[in-house]
Amino acid sequence: MSRTVLFDLDGTLLNLDIEEFLRHYMRLVGAYFSHVAPPEKFTRAIWASTNAMIANLDPSLTNHEAFAAHFEPLVGRPWEEMWPGFMDFYVKEFPRLRGLSKEDGVAFRVLSQCSRSGWNLILATNPIFPEIAIRERLRWCDAHEIPWKFITHIDNMHFCKPHLQYYEEIVRVCGLDPSRCVMVGNDVQEDMVAKSLGMKTYLVEGLVIDRGGGPEPDLRGPLAQVPEAIEKLLPL
Ligand SMILES: [Mg+2]
Incomplete structure (x- = not known):
């Protein structure tokens, strides 16, 4: 599955x-x-x-x-x-x-590895920008040619983070089983909230945003450890 x-x-x-x-x-x-x-x-x-x-x-x-x-x-x-x-x-x-983003090639390596291991990839960025602006930012971290299954943007979504409806819409549109999903993000309230839908969660450390009182992520660590961590969270 x-x-x-x-x-x-x-x-x-x-x-x-x-x-x-x-x-x-x-x-x-x-x-x-x-x-x-x-x-x-x-x-x-x-x-x-x-x-x-x-x-x-x-x-x-x-x-x-x-x-x-x-x-x-x-x-x-x-x-x-x-x-x-x-x-x-x-x-x-x-x-x-x-120039405001300081890239080191980690995003591309992580995404390529997840893709090679057979994971479907969804870009769950807060859909407040048009697709063109999101694709431009993907270019900044060499992630524009990754085989994204779905990218959320201002025209294909009806809700934003931190609302659970945002994640529910992704699940519905992509026909996902939340128990077979891991949400990876740096924002405790906006990203880790996916946990209440039954998704596993991984908090990327480095630029964490935490306004307090959010859900406890299942795992946390650097971006580079995502491929390993998601295998642990959802073994085949
Ligand atoms: Mg973020």
């Missing part, structure tokens, strides 16, 4: 401080859209709408739709007019953030 390992991206595969990354991202995006609104107003709207999207639990809205519905009135421009600008931004400006 097949086994699946789900990987978080930021702070897990990608050696990136998410706070620093978001700060630089907001600076770039604000400057890029300065013809639409003053950068401070524009980035404040992005924060607010991102939080609204994360909080949204209406299953009839994709994350993209939830974001757009909240963002449009804040900025006062039709979303259809702004979206192509975001796509341009991700092609032209977003790759400049690459």
